[in-house]
Amino acid sequence: MNIQGINIADLAEKYGTPFYVYDFNRVEEKLEELKRAFHVEEKRCEIFYAMKANSHPVLLDLIRKKNIGIDAVSPGEVEVALKAGIAPDKILYTGNFESSGDLARVYKQGVRINLDNSRSLNKLLNIGKPETISFRINPGRGSGKYEHITTGGEKAKFGIPIDQVLQAYKKAQEAGIRKFGVHTFLGSGILDEDHFPEVVALLLEKANYIKSKLNIKFDFMDIGGGFGINYFGEEKSLDIEETARKSLQKFDDLVDEYELGSPHLAIEPGRYVVGDSGFLVTSVTSVKESFRKYVGVNAGFNILLRPALYGAEHDIVIDGKQNLGKSEKVDICGQICENTDIFARDRKLPTVEEGDLMIFKQAGAYANAMSMPYNMRMRTAEIGILDGQEKLITRPENLDDFYNRILVNEM
Ligand SMILES: Cc1ncc(COP(=O)(O)O)c(C=O)c1O
Structure with missing residues (x-):
């Protein structure tokens, strides 16, 4: 071979x-393909590479050169991404049973923070007031290739139920935070193009609910990762162009319908990139x-x-x-x-x-x-x-x- x-x-x-x-030329191709399909240059979508998939510094350097952001899930990942030269404003930290210590470490670095527990907001506000805050919603359902990589739904440890999320955004507003994101992620290894516009619809419906109660305008709406690749015995591959076209179309339609202002879509591919x-x-x-x-x-x-x-x-x-x-x-x-x-x-x-x-x-x-x-x-x-x-x-x-x-x- x-x-x-x-x-x-x-x-x-x-x-x-x-x-x-590793075939790093292939990684470059995948990054270009994603950027083209999701119209990143036109600022219709922001890509955060999920570095947990593979955080080798050479790979992070390719990500930096392609001007792509990073999805980091620990203070360690944030610090490794920064060391690779990724700018703080291109890093989104998504917590997971965040400790005050974790939050202090990432807050200090000036990266965007996406919280996975409404209670974490109190911890964060005790440390400081971030410019932007986002919360990860668990919409009550999930879908992953295996049960173990399904990250939404009642049995998933991730995300926050919508009623709690609403209270958390309210508290953030009261604390004087003025910029917002919203996030969800249902599961990994998906080969069905229609899954992604469905996640867009689910997230925007929740965003509309939050907007209707709190009059929040979101800067970014993040559907996480999940873009699958062929492993073994798979009958079809994910058509990323079709996935992107359908997702962006759904996004634009619903932003108009719900009058959500001018947010952009965000995605966090890991597996698909590398x-x-x-x-x-x-x-x-x-x-x-x-x-x-x-x-x-x-x-x-x-x-x-x-x-x-x-x-x-x-x-x-x-x-x-x-x-x-x-x-x-x-x-x-x-x-x-x-x-x-x-x-x-x-x-x-x-x-x-x-x-x-x-x-x-x-x-x-x-x-x-x-x-x-x-x-x-x-x-x-x-x-x-x-x-x-x-x-x-x-x-x-x-x-x-x-x-x-x-x-x-x-x-
Ligand atoms: C928050 C978050 N974003 C993105 C990803 C990347 O998922 P994938 O490799 O399926 O694209 C993961 C994976 O677990 C994740 O937890």
């Missing part, structure tokens, strides 16, 4: 496996004939958690065997000492042998970002490819990194 003319087997030879490799630009390259360590046929690789859920966490499936190829018939069904597993460390069950593949390179596709988002050194299996290297040049952009973690944090060995 090749990426921008670079041979993956050569990278494996040079750096050893496992490693993540998901299909990343690949996890592993080596097959052994094949085991037990009650089932298992193929083991030198990775585990410590570096690719999505299958164990959500039951997510990635497309998997055996390098050099892409054109061979899929002659067997195997379970693919990692080396972590947990029975949930299974990447795929009953996956049809060509005959796999020890030493084969097994490549997990669509591994750019929520992949390395969730890595951990469980079982003393450390986080892995990352390689970036841009304009036909490859570079090691993160070295593998080692045991010294572990010991560096240990202060006491005996007590």
